[in-house]
Amino acid sequence: MVRSPYFTTLTTLLSYRILFLFGHLRDLFEKLLDWSKLNNLQGYAPICFGYEDFYTRRLHLRIQDCFERPIASAPDAWFDVVERYSNDNNKTLCRTEKTTKCLNLGSYNYLGFAAADEYCSTPRVIRSLKQYSVSTCSARVDGGTTKLHVELEDLIARFVGKPAAILFGMGYATNSAIIPALIGKGGLIISDSLNHNSIVNGARGSGATIRVFQHNNASHLEEVLREQIAYGQPHMYRPWNKIIVIIEGIYSMEGEFCKLPEIIAVCKKYKAYTYLDEAHSIGAVGRTGRGVCEQLGVDTADVDIMMGTLTKSFGSCGGYIAASKEIIQYLKQTCPAHLYATSMSPPAVQQAISSMKVILGEDGTNRGAKKLTQIRENSNFFRSELQKMGFEVLGDKDSPIMPIMLYNIAKIPAFSRECLSQNLAIVTIAFPYTPLLLARARICISAAHTREDLIKALEVISKVGDLVGIKYFPVEHLTLDKVKTSTK
Amino acid sequence: MALAMVNVTASVLDWVSSAFDAPTRAVVFGVPIDGHLVVEALLVVVILFQLTRKSYKPPKKPLTEKEIDELCDDWVPEPLTPQITEDMMYEPPTLESAAGPHAIVNGKEVVNFASANYLGLVGNEKITDSCVGALEKYGVGSCGPRGFYGTIDVHLDCEQKIAKFLGTPDSILYSYGISTIFSVIPAFCKKGDIIVADEGVHWAVQNGLYLSRSTVVYFKHNDMKSLENKLEEVTRRSKHPEKVRRYIVVEAIYQNSGQIAPLDEIVRLKEKYRFRIILDESHSFGVLGSSGRGLADHCGVPVEKIDIITAGMGNALATDGGFCTGSVRVVDHQRLSSSGYVFSASLPPYLASAAIAAVDYLEENPSVLSKLRTNIATFFYELSDVPGLVLASHILSPIVFLKLKKSTGTGKTDMDLLDSIAKQVLEEDSVLIATTKRSSLDKCKLPIGLRFFVSASHSESDLLKAAASLKRVAALVIS
Numbered sequence: 001m002v003r004s005p006y007f008t009t010l011t012t013l014l015s016y017r018i019l020f021l022f023g024h025l026r027d028l029f030e031k032l033l034d035w036s037k038l039n040n041l042q043g044y045a046p047i048c049f050g051y052e053d054f055y056t057r058r059l060h061l062r063i064q065d066c067f068e069r070p071i072a073s074a075p076d077a078w079f080d081v082v083e084r085y086s087n088d089n090n091k092t093l094c095r096t097e098k099t100t101k102c103l104n105l106g107s108y109n110y111l112g113f114a115a116a117d118e119y120c121s122t123p124r125v126i127r128s129l130k131q132y133s134v135s136t137c138s139a140r141v142d143g144g145t146t147k148l149h150v151e152l153e154d155l156i157a158r159f160v161g162k163p164a165a166i167l168f169g170m171g172y173a174t175n176s177a178i179i180p181a182l183i184g185k186g187g188l189i190i191s192d193s194l195n196h197n198s199i200v201n202g203a204r205g206s207g208a209t210i211r212v213f214q215h216n217n218a219s220h221l222e223e224v225l226r227e228q229i230a231y232g233q234p235h236m237y238r239p240w241n242k243i244i245v246i247i248e249g250i251y252s253m254e255g256e257f258c259k260l261p262e263i264i265a266v267c268k269k270y271k272a273y274t275y276l277d278e279a280h281s282i283g284a285v286g287r288t289g290r291g292v293c294e295q296l297g298v299d300t301a302d303v304d305i306m307m308g309t310l311t312k313s314f315g316s317c318g319g320y321i322a323a324s325k326e327i328i329q330y331l332k333q334t335c336p337a338h339l340y341a342t343s344m345s346p347p348a349v350q351q352a353i354s355s356m357k358v359i360l361g362e363d364g365t366n367r368g369a370k371k372l373t374q375i376r377e378n379s380n381f382f383r384s385e386l387q388k389m390g391f392e393v394l395g396d397k398d399s400p401i402m403p404i405m406l407y408n409i410a411k412i413p414a415f416s417r418e419c420l421s422q423n424l425a426i427v428t429i430a431f432p433y434t435p436l437l438l439a440r441a442r443i444c445i446s447a448a449h450t451r452e453d454l455i456k457a458l459e460v461i462s463k464v465g466d467l468v469g470i471k472y473f474p475v476e477h478l479t480l481d482k483v484k485t486s487t488k
Numbered sequence: 489m490a491l492a493m494v495n496v497t498a499s500v501l502d503w504v505s506s507a508f509d510a511p512t513r514a515v516v517f518g519v520p521i522d523g524h525l526v527v528e529a530l531l532v533v534v535i536l537f538q539l540t541r542k543s544y545k546p547p548k549k550p551l552t553e554k555e556i557d558e559l560c561d562d563w564v565p566e567p568l569t570p571q572i573t574e575d576m577m578y579e580p581p582t583l584e585s586a587a588g589p590h591a592i593v594n595g596k597e598v599v600n601f602a603s604a605n606y607l608g609l610v611g612n613e614k615i616t617d618s619c620v621g622a623l624e625k626y627g628v629g630s631c632g633p634r635g636f637y638g639t640i641d642v643h644l645d646c647e648q649k650i651a652k653f654l655g656t657p658d659s660i661l662y663s664y665g666i667s668t669i670f671s672v673i674p675a676f677c678k679k680g681d682i683i684v685a686d687e688g689v690h691w692a693v694q695n696g697l698y699l700s701r702s703t704v705v706y707f708k709h710n711d712m713k714s715l716e717n718k719l720e721e722v723t724r725r726s727k728h729p730e731k732v733r734r735y736i737v738v739e740a741i742y743q744n745s746g747q748i749a750p751l752d753e754i755v756r757l758k759e760k761y762r763f764r765i766i767l768d769e770s771h772s773f774g775v776l777g778s779s780g781r782g783l784a785d786h787c788g789v790p791v792e793k794i795d796i797i798t799a800g801m802g803n804a805l806a807t808d809g810g811f812c813t814g815s816v817r818v819v820d821h822q823r824l825s826s827s828g829y830v831f832s833a834s835l836p837p838y839l840a841s842a843a844i845a846a847v848d849y850l851e852e853n854p855s856v857l858s859k860l861r862t863n864i865a866t867f868f869y870e871l872s873d874v875p876g877l878v879l880a881s882h883i884l885s886p887i888v889f890l891k892l893k894k895s896t897g898t899g900k901t902d903m904d905l906l907d908s909i910a911k912q913v914l915e916e917d918s919v920l921i922a923t924t925k926r927s928s929l930d931k932c933k934l935p936i937g938l939r940f941f942v943s944a945s946h947s948e949s950d951l952l953k954a955a956a957s958l959k960r961v962a963a964l965v966i967s
Contacts, residue, residue, distance in 0.1 A: 133586035142922035143602030170664035172832035342802030
């Protein structure tokens with residue numbers, strides 16, 4: 001977990017206070033000057049009361065141009081960002097026809113499958129589009145299963161290392177629809193404190209009791225498990241039906257791996273089931289891209305359920321669950337996303353099949369192995385250089401996600417806009433995705449980035465970092481020129 | 489020694505008896521204070537003292553580590569999923585071609601009534617061409633959520649196109665059909681709000697209602713009298729109508745029964761009781777109305793009166809994803825507080841361009857709607873006398889729903905009967921149909937049945953073939 005320096009916390013709190021004060025003043029003036037407009041709801045309750053959307057209206061709106069930037073090309077290593085302007089102080093943003101070519105450090109394109117690829121999209125995806133059409137317009141159980149879906153499910157099971165797999169059209173809906181099918185009232189879900197919103201929603205929708213353990217802390221997990229098993233359900237003191245522990249492979253806001261071997265050991269000791277969400281780690285980490293189990297040396301048979309998405313490393317869309325044959329067969333009967341939702345679009349399925357074959361090396365080339373080595377080298381190089389420059393970078397070695405701490409809310413638009421003016425597209429993250437005082441910029445490295453791209457990015461980030469003042473750590477003496485000469 | 493003890497005891501006894509028999513020493517308020525009153529006063533003090541003491545409770549000891557270890561060793565969890573039985577090994581038919589009106593299943597050509605391809609857009613040339621262009625330009629996936637460089641210009645174009653087509657100020661795209669409604673409802677309805685919903689809504693709506701943690705009141709399926717009663721009851725009970733948000737949640741065409749909601753009546757009730765409407769138009773967008781604009785067009789209600797319209801695009805528009813439309817306030821609110829929009833990767837760009845092409849097609853060829861209506865009417869007429877099954881859907885609904893005239897007893901046996909009908913129809917007459925599937929998580933209590941999704945691209949011979957096949961098989965199986 002990140003702990004911010006004392007002085008930085010004070011200044012961040014002070015800046016929030018000033019912004020809140022101005023926001024309240026504006027609200028007051030709005031009430032006084034436009035009181036007639038506010039009273040014309042004709043007996044309906046307003047959509048948001050009072051301060052429910054205070055943060056959105058008064059703080060987020062000021063920096064709205066840093067988010068939802070439209071692009072006009074594929075989200076590859078370089079892409080075209082559409083320029084926008086605003087005539088009313090960021091309340092509405094209008095598109096223009098002009099675009100700027102920027103280096104993309106924000107998209108989840110870990111292995112570089114985002115753009116048209118000579119093996120994947122042209123010709124295979126287009127061929128499957130012409131054969132199976134855009135959509136099947138039907139749920140998987142009715143008439144929406146095609147040969148491609150069956151092929152992809154077998155391939156995923158083989159890739160991940162589990163007996164069987166089931167496919168869904170959207171990663172978010174996978175978590176929201178599967179967790180209620182596995183556990184219900186009388187069960188206990190213990191989830192990591194920094195889990196993704198889809199897991200939280202799925203857990204809430206299941207009706208089971210939810211407990212949280214400190215992020216990545218296996219001993220706290222053990223404490224929680226011991227207490228819960230010993231005391232049972234609250235009020236009734238009956239023992240729990242079952243306990244599921246939900247963790248993620250890579251936490252996308254911290255960039256660090258979960259402590260998988262320790263957590264699995266604890267779960268096995270106390271007979272709890274494990275659910276591993278590998279949304280960001282499948283295909284991107286591990287020697288052959290098999291995910292965090294391969295990276296940390298854990299046998300896939302020890303994890304009960306492995307979930308993942310096809311959006312990030314495979315350049316497609318959708319999600320999957322891999323587990324034993326019985327669990328998968330049961331899910332095919334009960335999971336609402338399988339029974340009711342339109343099945344995944346066939347061209348997207350074909351894209352996932354082709355990219356998985358490239359990673360496995362079954363396309364006859366070693367492009368997959370090259371991509372995997374490239375992303376590992378890129379991540380490690382970039383992270384070490386940033387740390388040498390004095391930035392506070394989070395995340396583990398080999399992880400392609402690196403958050404750079406900004407802390408202060410005003411540095412978010414400063415960093416974002418300054419980088420964009422230098423043709424570097426960066427993602428900045430504020431509340432509510434991260435805690436209020438821990439704003440950060442997040443970089444996602446791709447195998448499509450070349451060494452020159454990364455060096456250019458480092459130069460820009462260093463310059464902007466000096467301007468904005470986020471080099472919280474001392475700078476090492478190795479400068480960028482030495483790096484350039486050493487890599488030539 | 490003994491003598492001294494006896495003396496002491498005797499003197500104490502003397503003192504006590506003299507205290508008892510002592511003559512009146514004092515008179516207080518006309519009551520003479522005798523010696524025995526002192527003893528009685530002492531007794532009262534003792535009783536009061538005892539009453540104020542707490543009753544005995546054995547002290548609470550927390551469990552020791554050893555006891556916790558024992559409990560943990562003894563605890564046995566249930567298996568993660570129940571035992572798989574024979575009938576759970578069902579595998580659906582696998583398509584080997586596009587899901588058009590004719591599809592190839594297991595090498596044979598079948599007439600396909602299991603795809604909600606209402607306008608016949610599966611396999612349409614123009615849509616395929618626009619998708620090929622989008623794939624070559626943008627690749628397949630969008631690699632990011634909308635807030636972080638996942639917004640591609642086709643998304644914005646698609647949103648504007650849909651808003652313009654429907655006549656609303658703005659719209660917002662979601663990346664999956666069912667996640668639209670279960671993200672929209674929790675974005676607007678919070679704890680303490682009141683929702684009145686139809687009891688026949690499908691699972692995604694039920695999940696959205698559950699996640700919103702509001703108070704949900706169900707009214708009888710498509711029954712306006714029941715809706716009015718519930719609205720009356722809820723309005724009477726709520727004390728501050730301006731402080732509580734209230735919504736009516738209905739579907740335009742119900743997936744579980746094929747009924748159509750009477751929108752003009754609902755709008756009249758909504759205005760009377762000051763509720764907002766959330767309308768799910770997944771199966772009516774592109775189907776109902778003279779120009780395919782949905783239920784509002786069909787009922788002659790101005791679209792501004794409906795507060796929130798959501799729809800999945802996996803039906804008439806033959807792509808994937810969903811959208812939500814309404815006033816600018818409604819749409820802007822979702823951009824930051826709808827979890828399925830904010831925390832999920834955006835729709836693949838080729839699907840958005842397919843949606844644009846589909847809406848263009850609908851605008852240019854409104855005759856496809858009348859073809860669809862003719863097909864539904866023909867089919868309805870043909871299926872009006874199937875032995876053992878009765879039509880339960882509305883005559884304009886493209887989902888033609890047949891339920892059993894008489895239930896066989898349990899839901900399971902009904903399900904088996906319908907499955908055997910569907911299986912025989914597929915194997916013997918090459919007609920692919922769908923039965924209602926109910927997940928164990930689904931709380932809907934409406935009867936199950938057979939569903940036919942009629943398309944504008946079905947020919948009359950397809951419809952007649954399907955009807956004849958169903959009549960033959962139903963006569964055999966339901967005897």
